[in-house]
Amino acid sequence: MLLDPLSIFCLLLNSDTLGSSIHSGDSLHGWALISLTFYALCRCKNGGLITDAVVAARILNATLIIPKLDQKSFWKDASDFAEIFDVDWFISSLSKDVKIIKQLPRKGGKVIGTPYTMRVPRKCAPTCYETRVLPVLLKKHIVQLTKFDYRLSNKLEIDLQKLRCRVNYHALRFTDRIQEMGDRLIQRMKAKSKHFIALHLRFEPDMLAFSGCYYGGGEKERTELGAMRKRWKTLHTSNPDKERRHGKCPLTPEEVGLMLRALGFGKDVHIYVASGEVYGGEETLAPLKALFPNFHSKETLASKEELAPFATFSSRMAALDFIVCDGSDVFVTNNNGNMAKMLAGRRRYFGHRRTIRPNAKKLYSVFLNRTSMTWEVFASKVRTCQKGFMGEPNEVRPGRGEFHENPSTCICENSKEESATTSHFQPKIGIENGKPNSTRSIHKDNISSDEDSDWRYFDYGENIPLGSSLNGTDQEYNLFIGSEVPDLQEMFSD
Template structure:
């Protein structure tokens, strides 16, 4: 057993002893309850006209994406929909090669461009380049959360006059709520058309196979604990004056950030869980020390010292660097987006996916895992868990584990966990998820079930306050636009208000 003791036990504090085993669980820790009754459904309706019928001649849309791989992915998805709204042909998007991530990759280096064009041929005309002697490109930017009417009002008159328009910094420039066929088009782009190139797919497949060769099941953890991320959060992790000085120096690079208030940040659930806290959460949820865990991360603040408690809890600790040789990774290593794509594949194929911070990669993967079968996807209920971690020395392990189960209700990736239409669409693509009601009815008859309980299998309602449900506020409900869409109430999140467009590096750091 690993033993953690906060304070002096002679003063009555409980011995906090972490078991090596995950213990017996009331539910299957490797699958989501009722997932077999739901499936992805993104086919166009009969009313959705073919591309040939709606595309206007001499009308071209170009976009410039921004941020890391997954933020750029959202821009590509939304660009297809924007072109459809404008009855325009889309020129294959240009990827961001100048930001913080400094990746010179083009679209065709990461995604199979021919597959992309073919998969969407019924929905949109897509060109690799503008026609020779085509119109001069006019550059503009649209507001974030711009809906159909917004595009028709702001962009349509320009593209009708100029014929070719490039929309810059195209991230979150499309409203969260759109009419049903456009939402389904979003899903077709995301889940069908965007396929990684063969070299990326093959290397990713090998990494997954190597994880499977060691264990039937594995967990993938997307760990964001970089110094820049922590400095922005304004949180304090117990590293004394050294930590305050180091993170404070980084934070002062951004003039628009207010002074940090670590206690307030933790109370509000804005502090990413530490690697140790992630490990404790997983153990409390039933995952033992024998389980293999794949970690996708950048630079971890504190390095091996910070990772040591997680590795102690889960010794079978892997990354792409431990699974593959330098020679195998050589063709990807100089390109951050291609390396991120490898992590994406291994995380997507995992039996359980967990994150300590709900950034773009975590959101995209959460939506994808919902669409393809509701595989368990664990998001920390940070507001509740942060309080629990602070007080863990005052309780037994059994009490701690029971509270983790209670607090994580609604944060496990179960079907219908978030109300349809709420939250960021790429994270909760409810329009594209259908229920097989006939199969559910047959199952109820087979097992002689009566009225279904509204409580999830294995859930505990102790200490679960009514206002802490994993409800997601509507990203389109107010006029203020933030870098990333609003999160569930207690989810690890950051407040992006106040980020200046004069500080693009800060946006890029946060845009995995």
């Protein structure tokens, strides 16, 4: 995937009345404008920070102005919000929650006011916005909140959590052109195989540099990535071995391929790979392609003419990958970054569909010592490490994980048995007029805690069984998991 682009959200404070939680009974005179500057994740339609911007507008009883994406970021993408998302749908579907307009107010042909820049703490609660942002907003009229990434509390009241779900899973949808092309790619994958895996492979040069990890490329890699790391003041001094021991390094293409084969996915499985420019190119991808020769991407599934409207825009290309990953039978990632979290949450919300994420911290020693063990021992150790990371319905313990990866307050569960047997594409929550169906009970016990939630240190319930797909109880997944891997021993010993 790509670096998150800088985006700007603006909030025009409603002057008629304030919500009861903000200065109840007071009235405002005139107007106030607030713009939120942050790194939005719309390159993969995860909606997370856009969602939080909407909720912030709701907390402040403000009018939201749709984002203007920075076109000068690392990826030089000229796309704006309306070229990625259906703006009219975004506005209309949230009309009962937040007032949204398409552009900043103007007077005499000019945008009114100059922003006052400030920043809120990470995971700022509603009271934090009321005490820190609102007074400045009222005084300065225009406020710019910089670096708006995870600047809203993970733990909110149920109504605000439901609003997050309405924004993320219902209000944000791609333009027709993007959605239709994404659906076409899914159809072509289904034509090749009834079931397929989608792999989100983050192995771009900038991502590897940012990770601070070393991937075995010798002095050439150290020089190239070291030069890139100087863009970030502290990364060039990091300890690569320590980063990998702590599980902070994404798996290499070969490692993720070996992990999947160890989990039982056969050589005949068709795999769609969502990726940007892979560091090392075909040489780096060769081991993965040897493990899974039925290797596909949007470039192999579609013609250059079909991809022409998207090819020069990294956001739109990433949106196509997001659609295919979301439509896969099994979604796999070599990292636990934002796109992985958002897809995991989406696949929980719209009925259970499996998401496999690597337990990189435990897999580190297994991969480090793999040449000293047989394939059978290696595979057994991988399966043990992956307990709790296989995308089981109740895998994330209550109170753990960011809301966007575990939207438990918006998911109805009639019983544990129903949750475990839900079909891949059957929604578990009813939505009427953009709001949860009140005839179903909302699970209220699993509001995520507001603690530091770096994925690498989560306890994902690693004492639970590895997963039904590996013990023969899930027929859908057993259709494309193979138990015999006679070709691997020779490859593994290389």
